[in-house]
Amino acid sequence: MKTSIRDRLSTGVVGLDEILYGGLLPGRAYLVRGGPGTGKTTLGLHFLAAGARRGEQVLFISLEEDETRLRTDAAHIGLDLTHVNFLDLSPESGYFAEVQAYDIFTPAEVEREPITNRITEAVERLAPTRVFLDPLTQFRYLATDVFQFRKQVLSFLRFLTERNATVLFTSENSAITPDDDLQFMADGIIDLAFDQYGRNLTIAKLRGSDFISGSHSMKLDDSGMAVFPILAPQRHRVAFNPERIRSGLPELDKLLHGGLERGTVTFLSGPTGAGKTTLGLQFMKEGALRGERSVLFTLEEDVDIILQRGETIQIDARAMTAQGTLVIEKIEPLQFTPDEFAQRVRQEVEQKHARIVMIDSVSGYRLSMRGRDLVSQLHALTKYLQNMGVAVLLTVETAQLTGDFRVTEQEISYLADNIIFLRYLEIDGELRKAIGVLKKRLSDFEKTLREFAITSDGIRIGPPLTDLRGILTGTPSWIDK
Amino acid sequence: MAERAAADRLLIVGSNIRNQELLAAFIERLGYTTLRADTLDALTQILDAAQPFRFALVDVTGFDLAIWECCARLHARDIPLLIISPRQSVAVRRLGYAHGAQAVMEKPLIMRELADAIHNLLQAVP
Incomplete structure (x- = not known):
């Protein structure tokens, strides 16, 4: 019995x-x-x-x-x-x-x-x-x-x-x-x-x-x-609509053929300072407009810095925090074991109904958590979030600013359903940035790259860079030149 | 009446108060009364006063050599004597028998064995 x-x-x-x-x-x-x-x-x-x-x-x-x-x-x-x-x-x-x-x-x-x-x-x-x-x-x-x-x-x-x-x-x-x-x-x-x-x-x-x-x-x-x-992901599963969530930037949504699906893991890859966190916040800003709650676990930057930066680029993270549609939580080094952190994430998802969870960054997670098998633990956490219909954003830093292209220095690419990457480009002696999509498991996507810039009006994404070749080398040249 | 009381009375000698309490409680559970001597002076007084008792259990631990003189006095009065010795002390065992002990038992005692020893030694005495 x-x-x-x-x-x-x-x-x-x-x-x-x-x-x-x-x-x-x-x-x-x-x-x-x-x-x-x-x-x-x-x-x-x-x-x-x-x-x-x-x-x-x-x-x-x-x-x-x-x-x-x-x-x-x-x-x-x-x-x-x-x-x-x-x-x-x-x-x-x-x-x-x-x-x-x-x-x-x-x-x-x-x-x-x-x-x-x-x-x-x-x-x-x-x-x-x-x-x-x-x-x-x-x-x-x-x-x-x-x-x-x-x-x-x-x-x-x-x-x-x-x-x-x-x-x-x-x-x-x-x-x-x-x-x-x-x-x-x-x-x-x-x-x-x-x-x-x-x-x-x-x-x-x-x-x-x-x-x-x-x-x-x-x-x-x-x-x-x-x-x-x-965290045993197989024990957690809810029925959810795998609809696409939009970024609120028409050009980015075009790149993604409509947006990111719920229940998927997206890598935001790029070198330091390229704008990975800001890109993630953009999805959260749009989520807040839909009345959805997002959580950003920051393992590197302080909360105040993220809030201040948001204010300068038309992402009012402070207001979102006040409304309860955004939580930015700093995870201090060695504060948590992976199980403890997973419990914290579960509280947000199961009790507060968070719909977008961002971990900023993967290398921060690996450095900050106390415990063994950290990649497996991160895998279990992302699998859990997928099963719960949460859109997961993981920022992944690449060491090289330009040159040979790599999505990540760490052997974790298999975790990603989608990979959005940011690149520094040197064009005509000027340092500029490009955004592209490398992988998208549930739909097709735009294969071209677009120029990416963070301005006082917010994120700006330009038209497809079809006139450039050798973009992934970091030093592209104009096709007609 | 006094004779009958003396026939049921056992003298217990020892320097550790807690040991004496436990021993007295055990012997009383066997149906005897006890007469306690926790110091050498108390023992000497009991012997000098010729207080009646039928049997003596002497734990020699913690006493000086004068305890053997007391044991010899007990033996001289034909009082059956059971010596309780510290663990594995051949010297004490030898001294015990030399001063008239009927039996020498080592600590810690097994209650059942002690009860049997008392019973047998008392039966052996007319």
């Missing part, structure tokens, strides 16, 4: 629920693994606070940290634990100060019974639907041998789940005390890690349910835990 989303228990972390296809299956026991500082306890706090918000009876069994400190930590990340019950089994400071250490019997013989009694009493009294136990590996010291430990843990988890509790328990695994045994016993495993690319979360096992596999990036800050699921 398939479990519906309504039957599942929210973990209290939105991104994690998405990875789990709605949340945890009730009445099961899940292992949260990870080294020190990876967020195991924070996840548990979210899990219990989410239950308490729904009026559930929830219980935190702490074998390490004391209740006061846990409540303080939770308040710091904005979680209300008022209705969370605590069973604090952590050692009191008196244990050290009053010399309560003993060696006459083993801890297993002395501690197990009172701890078991206290847990049993609390569970039977409260009948919690959610239990978080941190860390379960402490029980290892209360068992006389490995067999006893395994038997006790299995019996303990069964004791809880038979009473309809959903259990999250943590382990502190190390080379000396591996937790492989706990991994076998758990119904699900949530792995938390912290490596050179940042924090990440992986579901290693989930009995009775599918999940989004892979390493998802994660954030721990003053708001607690946030998880950013890997």
Whole structure:
């Protein structure tokens, strides 16, 4: 029988629920693994606070940290634990100060019974639907041998789940005390890690349910835990009309045989200063006139500079921003992982209904994002936007101002449905610019180039440059000369 | 009545308070009463006063050599003596037997084994 989303228990972390296809299956026991500082306890706090918000009876069994400190930590990340019950089994400071250490019997013989009694009493009294136990590996010291430990843990988890509790328990695994045994016993495993690319979360096992596999990036800050699921484009698709969107410049629309189709990726290629960003803004300006929202993620230039430049060329980006038809967002270097950035893009598309998304630029994306496989990540993002019917504009900088023609220095041309390029030309000793279309997947296009200029009246595109030859060399000559 | 109380009373000697508490609680769960000596002075007073008890458990950890003199006094009174020694100390084991111990057990003790040892040693005494 398939479990519906309504039957599942929210973990209290939105991104994690998405990875789990709605949340945890009730009445099961899940292992949260990870080294020190990876967020195991924070996840548990979210899990219990989410239950308490729904009026559930929830219980935190702490074998390490004391209740006061846990409540303080939770308040710091904005979680209300008022209705969370605590069973604090952590050692009191008196244990050290009053010399309560003993060696006459083993801890297993002395501690197990009172701890078991206290847990049993609390569970039977409260009948919690959610239990978080941190860390379960402490029980290892209360068992006389490995067999006893395994038997006790299995019996303990069964004791809880038979009473309809959903259990999250943590382990502190190390080379000396591996937790492989706990991994076998758990119904699900949530792995938390912290490596050179940042924090990440992986579901290693989930009995009775599918999940989004892979390493998802994660954030721990003053708001607690946030998880950013890997973008799986195939899971996102909407029906849309692949109509052409116009630029508002008749000459450019002629070049494109009507405009750019929704749900396509367009490279705006050219050397520095040629006008790629401005060209993208032109499409956004026209979109704003249709009442559509556009988003420009700038990875290089500051927002103010883009706004100011727009004002000087009749693109009133400031007014568009005020109307909500344009958002220009600066992405700072190393601010985001690709998953986190994708989540930000998804918010714009799914919640704010953005119809044009521009990433300025591809090289900025590759330099600014923290993570691995950046080209694959960009591919997934553009594929997602295509599936959502969004027109995607990517600016791609070419290193050479003139000379041998290349669309991009990076091996990413396969991402493009359309390629519009800008070129510097030297004509009669004067530096001028040309615009052309190199590729258009869904329609034919004009094969000639046109002169391109940015003036105080806006973008000007001239008639086809049919009298010139050798344009792509950068130093064309007049045919009749 | 006093005789009966003495017959059920076990002397426990040790310098670690927490160990003494745990040992006393365990022995009381077995159905005996305890007489505690947490210091050498307390033990000497008990011996000087000739307080009655039937059996002695002595954890020698943390005491100086004078503890062996006390063990010898217990032995002289025909009190069955169980010495509790730190882990793997051959010297303590030898000294224990030399000063009249019926048994020497190493820490940490297994509760079931300790209960059996007490039971057997008490049965062996008329």
